[in-house]
Amino acid sequence: MDLPECDLQRLNRSYARFPIVNALLSGWKGTYRKYFLPLLREQGSLAVLDIGCGGGDVARSLARRAARDGFAIEVTAIDPDRRAYEFALKAPAMKGVRYRQAHSSELVAEGRSYDVVLSNHMLHHLDDAQLAGVLSDSEKLTRGVSLHNDLKRSNLSYALFLAGFWPLGLGSFICGDGLVSIRRSHTRSELQGAAPPNWHVEANGPWHNLLVYQAVPGAGND
Structure with a gap:
C-alpha cells in the first residue's frame, strides 16, 4: 500500500474495508472511553488531530461516538x-x-495545537528518524494527550489475522499488508525503548500497543 505504483483500485478497496478491521480489532471504543470522555465532560468539546488518517474512518467513528x-x-x-x-x-x-x-x-510550523493528537496503525510504517519526528511533532501539537495506536507483533496475532481476515484481502491489500504490518510492528518493550522517556506504552487489547504522552500544563504545549 505504501508504494506509489500500487494498484489504485485495490488500494481504494482497502480503504473502504478498513472500518471493519478497525471496528473489530483496534480498540478505539475503549480508548475513547478512557481518554476522550473525561476530557469531553470537563471541556464540553475537543480539537483532535488524526495523523496518517488513511481513508479517515477512525476520525469519523470518534466524531460519531462523541x-x-x-x-x-x-x-x-x-x-x-x-x-x-x-x-x-x-x-x-x-x-x-x-x-x-x-x-x-507542517502543522507544527503553522503553530497549530489540539487537545488530542492520535494515529492508528501508522508507527510501523516509519523508520527510526521518522518515528522520532512524529513523536516530537505530537508533543508540540498537543495541549492534552497524544495517543498512537499500533499493532503488537506476535506469532499468535500473525496466525489469527491470516486465518480470520483473508476474505477481506480478496481484491484488496488488507490481508497481505496486514501481515507485513504485523511483522514490522513492535513488541511492547521495543516500542517503549524506541520512544522518548516522557512517553509510556499501554496494552490496548490483546493485539495493540498504545503509546501515550500527557502534556504538562504550562510547559509550552499550548
Missing part, C-alpha cells in the same frame, strides 16, 4: 498521501471532520 454522547469534537484528519486524501474526501460528510493532505511537521 455526537452520540452529546458532545462535539472537531477532527482534522491528515495524510501526506494524495490517494488517501482523495478517498477520504469522497466519504459521506461527517460533521466536525475535515481532511487535509499534510505532514504533521
Whole structure:
C-alpha cells in the first residue's frame, strides 16, 4: 500500500474495508472511553488531530461516538498521501471532520495545537528518524494527550489475522499488508525503548500497543 505504483483500485478497496478491521480489532471504543470522555465532560468539546488518517474512518467513528454522547469534537484528519486524501474526501460528510493532505511537521510550523493528537496503525510504517519526528511533532501539537495506536507483533496475532481476515484481502491489500504490518510492528518493550522517556506504552487489547504522552500544563504545549 505504501508504494506509489500500487494498484489504485485495490488500494481504494482497502480503504473502504478498513472500518471493519478497525471496528473489530483496534480498540478505539475503549480508548475513547478512557481518554476522550473525561476530557469531553470537563471541556464540553475537543480539537483532535488524526495523523496518517488513511481513508479517515477512525476520525469519523470518534466524531460519531462523541455526537452520540452529546458532545462535539472537531477532527482534522491528515495524510501526506494524495490517494488517501482523495478517498477520504469522497466519504459521506461527517460533521466536525475535515481532511487535509499534510505532514504533521507542517502543522507544527503553522503553530497549530489540539487537545488530542492520535494515529492508528501508522508507527510501523516509519523508520527510526521518522518515528522520532512524529513523536516530537505530537508533543508540540498537543495541549492534552497524544495517543498512537499500533499493532503488537506476535506469532499468535500473525496466525489469527491470516486465518480470520483473508476474505477481506480478496481484491484488496488488507490481508497481505496486514501481515507485513504485523511483522514490522513492535513488541511492547521495543516500542517503549524506541520512544522518548516522557512517553509510556499501554496494552490496548490483546493485539495493540498504545503509546501515550500527557502534556504538562504550562510547559509550552499550548
